[in-house]
Amino acid sequence: MVNGGGNIIMREKQNPYNWLIQNWALVGIPLAIFLIFIGPFVFKGIGFPAILIYLLLPLYMFHQYEEHSQNQFKLYVNRLLAQGREIFTDTAIFYINVLAVWLAYVIILYLYVFLDPVWGLIAGYMTALNGLGHAAMSLRNREYNPGLWTSLFLFIPVGIYTIYEIGRISDAGLLMHLIALGIAILIHATILIYVATKLRKKS
Numbered sequence: 001m002v003n004g005g006g007n008i009i010m011r012e013k014q015n016p017y018n019w020l021i022q023n024w025a026l027v028g029i030p031l032a033i034f035l036i037f038i039g040p041f042v043f044k045g046i047g048f049p050a051i052l053i054y055l056l057l058p059l060y061m062f063h064q065y066e067e068h069s070q071n072q073f074k075l076y077v078n079r080l081l082a083q084g085r086e087i088f089t090d091t092a093i094f095y096i097n098v099l100a101v102w103l104a105y106v107i108i109l110y111l112y113v114f115l116d117p118v119w120g121l122i123a124g125y126m127t128a129l130n131g132l133g134h135a136a137m138s139l140r141n142r143e144y145n146p147g148l149w150t151s152l153f154l155f156i157p158v159g160i161y162t163i164y165e166i167g168r169i170s171d172a173g174l175l176m177h178l179i180a181l182g183i184a185i186l187i188h189a190t191i192l193i194y195v196a197t198k199l200r201k202k203s
Helices: 016-037 038-046 050-082 090-114 119-140 150-171 174-202
Strands: none
Touching: 016 038, 016 050, 016 090, 038 050, 050 090, 050 119, 050 150, 050 174, 090 119, 090 174, 119 150, 119 174, 150 174
């Protein structure tokens, strides 16, 4: 680039990894729309209710955008639990949401299709638990928290319906429901353990 005085100004290139860490939630929106548009072809291949598990991932991406755009959730949790000190870093949020969520839902879909449909219960419980957690947090603190609206209107109803449908077609017993619920709780508990560890280090 050349400025008014004829001097050449070198524009520093941003590291793609750093850009992704900052913008992954925004990237998820066009990806979610793309996944929804190819949903009918996926449905032809894997049928119903496997398509519910597939669609939970783009729904989660919409939820993540409400939750993490402009660092809303990070700022909210840091303010609520640590008086503004940093508990969640951008890097931690990226890996939690992309590896522990996106990858988890893909693995669950593989288990559903190639092993046993009953494993799809994990996705339903993960989604419903997340939504209920946002709702409980909102009631406790009597305020909006980032991700609340998609939790109320998408996660809770779709998550519960997914549990119902997969439980029905797989004829899952109480034990399998408890196992799926336990795995979903364990996945969320790892995040709570991370927060607790950060709080201890900050104190």
